[in-house]
Amino acid sequence: MRIPSWIRQHLAAVRALLVLTVVLGVAYPLAVWGVAQVPGLRSHAQGSLISADGRTVGSSLIGQSYTDKLGNPIKKYFQSRPSAAGDGYDPTASGASNLGPESVVDTLPDPKLIAADKPDPNAKTGLLTTVCTRSRAVGELEGVDGGRPFCTKDSGVGAVLAVFGDRDRQGKVPHPTRVVSVNEEEGVVKTPFVASYDGVKVELAKYGEDYSKGLIVPVRGDAPDKPAVPADAVTASGSGLDPHISPAYATIQVKRVAEARHADPAAVRKLVAKYTTGRDLGFMGEPRVNVLDLNLALDRRYPVK
Amino acid sequence: MSTTVAGVLFAASLVVAIAVVYRPLGDYMYRVYAGTRHSRFERVLYRLIGVRPDAEQTWGVYARSVLAFSVVSVLFVYLLQRVQNHLMLSLGFKPVASDQAWNTAISFTTNTNWQSYSGEVTMGHVVQMAGLAVQNFVSAAVGMAVAIALVRGFARKKTDQLGNFWVDLTRGVIRILLPIAFVGALVLIAGGLIQNFGSGHDVTTLAGQTQHLTGGPVASQEVIKELGTNGGGFYNANSAHPFENAATWTNWFEIFLILCIPFSLCRTFGRIVGQNRQGYAIVSVMATLAVISLILTNVFQLMHHGTVPMAAGGAMEGVETRFGVSNSATFATATTLTSTGAVDSFHDSYTSLGGMMTMFNMMLGEVAPGGTGSGLYGMLVLAVITVFVAGLMVGRTPEYLGKKIGAREMKFASMYFLTTPMLVLFATGLGLALNAGRDGMLNSGAHGLSEVLYAFTSASNNNGSAFAGLSANTPFYNTATGLCMAFGRFVPIVFVLALAGSLARQGSTPESDGTLPTHRPQFVGLVAGVTLILVALTFLPALALGPLAEGIH
DSSP: OOOOOOHHHHHHHHHHHHHIIIIIIIIIHHHHHHHHHTTTTTHHHHOEEEEEETEEEEESSSOOBOOOOOOBBOOOOOOOOOOSSTTTTTTGGOOOOOTTTOOOOOOOOOOHHHHHOOOOOOOOHHEEEEEHHHHHHHHHHTSSSOTTBBTTTTTSBBBBEEEEEEOOOTTOOOOOSSEEEEEEEEESSSOOOSSSEEEEEEEEEEEEOOOOSSSSEOOOOOSSSSSOOOGGGGGSSSSSSSEOOOOHHHHHHHHHHHTTOOOOOOHHHHHHHHTOOBTTTTBBSOEEEEEHHHHHHHHHSSSOO | OOOOHHHHHHHHHHHHHHHHHHHHHHHHHHHHHHHOOOOOOHHHHHHHHHTTOOOOOHHHHHHHHHHHHHHHHHHHHHHHHGGGGTTTTTTOOOOHHHHHHHHHHHHHHOOOOOSSSSHHOOOHHHHIIIIHHHHHHHHHHHHHHHHHHHHHHHOOOOOOOOOHHHHHHIIIIIIIIIIHHHHHHHHHHHOOOOOOOOOEEEEEOSSSSSEEOOOOOOOHHHHHHHHOOOOOOOTTTGGSSTTTTSSHHHHHHHHHHHHHHHHHHHHHHHHHOHHHHHHHHHHHHHHHHHHHHHHHHHHHHTOOHHHHHHHSSSSOTOOOTTTTHHHHHHHHHHHHHOOOOOOOOOOGGGGGHHHHHHHHHHHHSTTTTSSSTTTHHHHHHHHHHHHOOOOOHHSOEEEEEEEEHHHHHHHHHHHHHHHHHHHHHHHHEEEEEEEHHHTTSSOOHHHHHHHHHHEEEEEETOOOOOOTSSSSOSSHHHHHHHHHHHHHHHHHHHHHHHHHEEEEEEEEOOOTTTSOSEEEHHHOOOHHHHHHHHHHHHHHHHHHHHHHHHHHH
């Protein structure tokens, strides 16, 4: 019996796929694994695990959160970057926030739920307010100025106005009729971050009101271009598992960690320098500090309960 | 050293490395595809597959072999995912839902590697190794085979034979991809990537919390993911994940792997048609477009224009500390100019114009240098269109490499070019019109539109990266992106092979005074210009509603 050619082609395809699956899908990964058993590669292949006091405490490649059960920073430890992986540094949920560069308007929570101290599942915090809030918290923790451009001074949220009125040909609003500070909620914030805009009194935002008709105007404010709290301290990484922080972020944490450990800040600073890596070959990547390595060294050198 | 200088050196060292391997790798690939001898191992493979390696195929048979192999691959990968709970090393994961399994099977077979799933909680090790990673190899080899078939169409005269698909596939895998992947995997392990078959470790962190450190055969998959311009990560965070991209130099190495084959294939092209200068002309077009894009993306990212990047003091959202902004921008350029779609930073949080560049790179049709094989055939189609346009301008019969570009050839070339824009724009329109499409957006306003536009641009061009805020694991997106990926891959392949068949049948027209020289800077400029103009005319309106509206005040 002669098999039609279109069936023969599919038979060849099935056989080709099966043969290649054995070679590429079984033999190849096993061979790589086999060679990776040589000393030097083996520990890497296993995940660069780190032990302390006889137990595995993590991987030098995967970041950790150094917070207590309530989510507050543990003062004796250098803090990692914010993380979007699960509840923070969860390797089973790696990923980024994916919020865009103009994610500046929050969906405000229901004041009734705030009064009952419950989270509002419909509320959404934009990236700008998230950055502002983080900056303020880091500033307070480390005793530095937490102010940033486009953040309100007092309430620490995104400084964004919705400006209502007729648009001109460039899309601007030359004669505003109404101006609302969209991220500052009535009942939560007492007064808006600016009293007036173009001669119009600025209102606080009300829960449930739609401001999408207004022109969204972020307000720069007078914070310096290079804030005291560095960029990596207020942004989430791509993996959510970033094991590193910038040397600048480590530097502002030295004082607090030294105090918590009753250690000399200069000695802690030296330790930070020891765990700071420069660019590979002088030009690849950025200078960085491995937080887990640094905190383990601190636990060894300046143990506290 | 300042960030900018370091970033320039990083990119420049990559350019030098690609230039260094251009000749040896291109010549090697030429010998692989032009050689007539079969190794003993390959003979065994051919016997097992049941094909006669010396029997050549017409374009129709070649195309049907590509399609048959791809259909079988889709079904196999789909099946593996649907029964993964019965397989070894399944880590206790449930079978993948049918719409997602279908989407993933299409995605890996078409060299797209769009991920609507999160690897660490969806796929067991066997599915990753025997399903997904195998497709990483073979889909790349299919792309290269089709490109070589097209080049043979230019090189051969008065024949209907284009080579044997099964031989081209096997040689691409066994002689090119596998040896580089094996060495590359070990290099990556030296950099810190993991390679084990464990389910991971639960550890108690310094703060007393439990952390589950994952295990898996990551290095062997990571290397082919880059080398084959696939892009589907072992983990959700893709190449940003420290287990996939541990060090700053592994980041460099992964970009190198992405770019080495697509650029060097131009040398192979030059060798097969017997004029290396033709290869240099095509690679110059690719390099010109790539360098412009690289510079612009880096500038936009480092200037960090936009409200949140300015508030943060740098475009660091979604960026790893070890890579920093500049090297991440360079990776993003490489991954979107090719059909890779791996990411070491998250494009959704890029500055508006930086994010637009990643989208524009894909809209170029991924030809600078493009995917393994698909980049070369895409660029050659654009060269054919350019020759035709130039011929019209001076009123002569257009010729390329001694072949007349007549009505038949132009029909195939134009239909090739029109397929992806049609898919992108139609699907984006549909996505924006339907609630099911709009519900997937994470960001609102212009950025939400960008997310949808990016998704369909990525799927139709077989890239696979995303503005990842989009909730893509819904029946609507799994189905729609799946269809875009399938049509975006196989419709152009059929047109390319038809074009190859039509060219091979012609004799060779001797060069005359009226022939447009296709190896001079003039031609390089023309092809680059035609590419940019065609793409700009097609996509500018869509970009104006998304990233341009967001980024320009």
